[in-house]
Amino acid sequence: MASSKERILDSFESILIRDGERAATMEAVAAAADVSKGGLLYHFPSKEALVDALGERLLALSARDRELMTADPEGPARYYVRTSVFEDSGLDRALVAMARLAQQGHPKAQQNFALIQELWLETLESALGSHTVARAVKLMGDGLYYDAAFFAGSGSHQQSSDEMEQLLELVDLLQSPQRRDA
Template sequence: MASSRERILDSFEDILITDGERAATMEAVAAAADVSKGGLLYHFPSKEALVDGLGERLESHSARDLELMAADPEGPARYYVRTSMYENSPLDRALVAMARLAQQGHAKAQASFSSIQELWLAALEDQLGSRSVARAVKLMGDGLYYDAAFFAGVGAERQTEDELRELLGVVDLVVREGGKAANLR
């Protein structure tokens, strides 16, 4: 069974994802986590502390993803695009919850979200040797993620294995040709 702290963060994520930032009051989070308000305040004395906790969670999930990306035998570009489908994973949930806060202008959430996006881009650039190629790959993956995360259930179809294989062929082409173009400069 998850600790009270983890249940509270899970509930905060759930409310942000399903109902948005305005609905994520301290009272609503406590009720959803099945803890008293005092129990919530023991772990998170303010909503800012909840945001900090969510930021730490997102940072931890992202660090693990960066490790997996660096170690992937198919390479970081293929990994990034291949894993850019919303799967409702802990990383996906933390990303969407933090994005909800960032969209509402929450400065800490925007900074956290921006920092993680830069880390992914930098990791791709380190492996691919070109910021432009890394950015092209990241935008392909981000587009897939956006499509899956925000349009699922409204007519958007999940990528088939054949479509993903074809897209990964395009990724290979971008990496190969982009690398050649960068070397010509």
């Protein structure tokens, strides 16, 4: 069973994803986590403390993802595109929750979100040797993720394995030596 602190943070994340920032009141988070408001305040004395903890969670999960991206035998570009699907993982949930805060103009959320985006782009650029190609690969992956995360169930579809393979072939074309020199 998760600790009270983790349950509280999980509840904050879930409320942000499902209902948005306005619904993520301290009272709603405490109720969802099945703790008293005093128990919530013991671990997180303010909503800002919850945002900070969510940011730390997201940065840690993103750092792990960056390690996996760098170590992937097919390379970071293929990894980035191939894993740009919403699977409701811890990273997915933290990303969507932080995006909800960033969309509302929350400065710390915007800073954390921007940092993660920069780190992924730097990882791709380092592997590909071109800022432009790295940005194209990142935008391809981001578009896939956006489609999967925000339009699930609305008529959009998940990529079939054939469609994903075709996209990965485009990634290979983008990172071919002839393209990078152009």
